[in-house]
Amino acid sequence: MPKTPTPHNAALEGDFAPVVLMPGDPLRAKYIAETYLDDARQVTGVRGMLGFTGSYQGKPVSVMGHGMGMPSIGIYSYELYHNYGVETIIRVGSAGGYADDLELRDVVAAQGACTDSNYANQFGLPGTFAPIADFELLSAAVAAAKRQGVKIRVGNVLSSDVFYDGGANERAWKPMGVLATEMEAAALYMNAAAAGKRALCLLTISDIPSRGLGLPAEERQTSFNQMLEVALETALSC
Incomplete structure (x- = not known):
């Protein structure tokens, strides 16, 4: 195993569990650790990117922030x-809703992640790579949501490098059946594929720009509990 710690992570070898939940916001990582994990301890905090390891229902689980955008999650993952x-x-994040039947706080599982990013260029592929979730993780998440009575939508999302796009992405991608937009899933799925590892992105709809709807920042940290509980039960299947 390569040397630890790294330039971006102060944890030592063995500090992380085999399964890691990753929200974008490091404070949400702290919230997850304090709310759901037993005996959680902080294992890293370089550049304020907090990471913790504890257990959930007796299973070792870690949680760590990944920041915003594909370059950031690309490094940490x-x-x-x-x-x-x-x-x-398992990325546990927020997304902007595109599909007409999505409402604030709805949960989306990213089966695939379209992207306008050049992230895949580093792999030197002679074509276009289709970033997809691990099927067993996706199936486990759908089953967990059903058991918990959580409505979950499964389908394509858009991982975009652009946040303030004036609605251009929605106009282009919504007619292709893309459910929502976020900024990290495609890079996570590519890194997992290249490493021979597993990844899933679960999202809570935090805003619907075309309808002028959005959750205040202070509500985002604590209003994603349904998604988090689905993710934690999914982690138990790993």
């Missing part, structure tokens, strides 16, 4: 897969 022996990453 790469190091978790390659330096820390992590086998499974």
